Amino acid sequence: MNKQLKVLFIGTYVPKECGIATFTFDLLNSVSGVHDDIHCEVIALNDPSETYNYPEEVVFQIERNKLEDYHRAADFINQSDADIVCLQHEFGLFWGNAGDYIFTLLSGINKPVITTMHTVIREPEPEYRASTEKLIRYSEKLVVMSQTAVDMLKDVYKVPDEKIEVIFHGLPDYPFNNCSKYKRMLNLKGSPLILTFGLLSQNKGIESMLEALPEVVSQYPDLIYLVLGATHPVVKKHNGEAYRDYLMKRVSELGLENNVVFHDKFVEKEELCTYILASDIYASPYLSREQIVSGALTYAIGMGKAIISTPYWYAQEMLSDSRGILVDFGDTDGFKNSLLYLIENPDECNNMRKKAYDFGRKMTWKNIGKEYNTVFTKALKNYNTYPRIQNRFNFLPNQLPEVKLDYLKLLTDxxxxxxxxxxxxxxxxxxxxxxxxxxxxxxxxxxxxxxxxxxxxxxxxxxxxxxxxxxxxxxxxxxxxxxxxxxxxxxxxxxxxxxxxxxxxxxxxxxxxxxxxxxxxxxxxxxxxxxxxxxxxxxxxxxxxxxxxxxxxxxxxxxxxxxxxxxxxxxxxxxxxxxxDKDTFQSIFISHADSLVDLYETNHKEGWNWFEPTVTYSNAKLSESLILAYNYTKNRTYRKVGLATLDFLTDIQWKGDFFDIVGNQGWYSCDGEKPIFDQQPIEAGYMTQAYVSAYETVRERKYLELARYSFEYFLGRNRLRTPMYDSSTGAVCDGLNCDGMNCNQGAESVICYLMALNSINKHSDRAYGTQFKPAIEEVLPKRKSLLSANQVE
Structure with missing residues (x-):
């Protein structure tokens, strides 16, 4: 590639104790290790009130229950120099109905998205079907980790072949070895040593293994069954350690205290690999068939373990061709007989291990990184940014609505x-x-x-x-x-x-x-x-x-x-x-204009062309009043300040194809972060009026274009792409909140809409006529040139 490829990953991330966090970390390092000219960064997902000391590649964080964070992440992505976004998708990672908060982010970005699907559901409930179909639409490519997942995407969701890529779950590359030296490293006993690992939850099916052990232990009393892993944090939050307590009680009832060990710890990857290498047999007794991928099983395959598993989808595919033994769900006798077979037939056991190990070579992280990089390159080649941006607001009308006073009359007695x-x-x-x-x-x-x-x-x-x-x-x-x-x-x-x-x-x-x-x-x-x-x-x-x-x-x-x-x-x-008399009114008018100029001179500085240290409410009315003062007095200072401050409002609110108005949740201070919500329609109305006044004063086409776009805020040209104006009644919603429109429709909103409509109506032929050719890229200069051009002497 001729330039550095920049990839932005979205998912949980280490040091969070989570399987997908570990996967994202390993994937990032495998991709960045393919070539020197690949740079990778991360947007990390956090649980509510959760904080981590992240490594430097984490450049943005989302508190997953805060919809506003997804909006901000979309802004961050659009403003970044990332070429491509790689999303790790699991429904439970994201808040909302079937994890639909993520679509707030995906719908707002203009970069190609490669989605790694950690879950695909064959028989989805309606909300999960809708969420999956949205994910498919927003993704340039879908990466799945098994052929079973491919078949489901094609059969259930009608995804075309060219959109799907199969890339296996990655694993570290270790030599094929016997277990003894790793047992010594960990001071482990057990002949044989059987391992199950992963975050503990009821779907792990550990009880099936426990029920199978008494008869095996009676013949092989040195057998140890090690259950490695902390309880899943979500399970622990809602149910505490009930499942672990149940298992320990069952161990006691079965007389297995000397043969079953629970290691209640989330182990780091290197230590985890040592545990796997030390084990003789890996058991995967999951209870759910709908398991489309398992990192634990992948690691066991790649490290050459003898494996006994229930026939969930991923295991069926990965353990075919005698790479493991499949036992039906809850089949205690099946687990017992399989354990005895592996213990008593070491040559067959070793052949099974070797087949698994050889198959795992294609899944080493080095090879996975190369495959992802190939997918990224293909996606970038096929992706066309321009139509996606243009089509974001293709529902907008091509002419102004008629003036409708029905709702104003309804509110008036x-x-x-x-x-x-x-x-x-x-x-x-x-x-x-x-x-x-x-x-x-x-x-x-x-x-x-x-x-x-x-x-x-x-x-x-x-x-x-x-x-x-x-x-x-x-x-x-x-x-x-x-x-x-x-x-x-x-x-x-x-x-x-x-x-x-x-x-x-x-x-x-x-x-x-x-x-x-x-x-x-x-x-x-x-x-x-x-x-x-x-x-x-x-x-x-x-x-x-x-x-x-x-x-x-x-x-x-x-x-x-x-x-x-x-x-x-x-x-x-x-x-x-x-x-x-008229002179008195003039005196008041000019005095107020001068005071606004003085206020501007006191507070403006580089990068902050405003009257106050904070942008609050009714903002464009300040700029418009000085533009009008110029029109009446021809004092050029009024015009300079009026236009400079109006351009500043544009600079901080125009997102390239819509206005993102300063919200009133804290306002926007010169040394602070701009709040996104609660956006008020009065601001769009006043901006439209101010832009029309600016256009009538200086006849610069950009102001008429901006007037059209700010008016269209009411019609859906906004962050949520939702119309605030109801054409059937003439009502206007009261605000734009992080979870949608404020459905109350008060007097202020409809009045400001009418004022905006009346203002732009004066130039409707130019704003909406055949000669109107929007030039979004030319509407607003970059901040430095904007400030220098309008700087007040």
């Missing part, structure tokens, strides 16, 4: 918008909020493009305006939360509440199709909030306020525009002093 729902049913006990009403006005006024549309939405808009008028306090601030009994629950809302109210009212003032009375009324409420706007401290409150004032200022609205109306309606206006 004669008071306002009910905040939350239970599975789409309005939850009245949660009441109403000014936050939702303010943003609702933005969504509605954006839709109005004619006098007829204004008349259609007049009832909704006047209801929302009435709510805000009632929510406004004497000081000009706003209450936020109202219960269903129409009682406000706070003295006043947060600064963000004030900003969101001004945001909505500003859109009403600037809407040319609204009646002058309604626009005047909105202006009155804004004017009354002048002093509150001037003393805002929080950046998002300032950004919301700026977005509202921008609408009013760009429409050229000041006190003079409405003076005659106010004079004729003095009886309904509480104070003519509430009227504020």
């Amino acid at each position: 004669d008071v306002g918008i009910i905040q939350h729902t239970n599975l789409g049913v309005p939850a009245r006990h949660h009441g109403y909020s000014t936050d939702d009403v303010g943003r609702g006005l933005v969504a509605l006024t954006q839709i109005i493009d004619s006098q007829e549309k204004a008349e259609e939405l007049w009832k909704l808009i006047t209801t929302y305006m009435s709510f805000l008028e009632h929510a406004q306090t004497d000081s000009g601030h706003f209450h936020n939360f109202m219960n269903y009994r129409r009682e406000f629950l706070d003295k006043e809302g947060s600064e963000d509440t004030l900003g969101r109210a001004i945001y909505g009212l500003g859109h009403v003032v600037s809407c040319p199709y609204m009646s002058k009375n309604i626009r005047t009324f909105a202006h009155t409420l804004i004017s009354k909030s002048k002093m509150q706007m001037e003393k805002l401290n929080y950046p998002r409150a300032k950004a919301y306020t700026m977005c509202g004032l921008y609408e009013m200022l760009r429409a050229g609205v000041g006190a003079d525009d409405f003076e005659s109306t106010f004079i004729s309606r003095r009886d309904t206006v509480r104070s003519i002093d509430a009227l504020v």
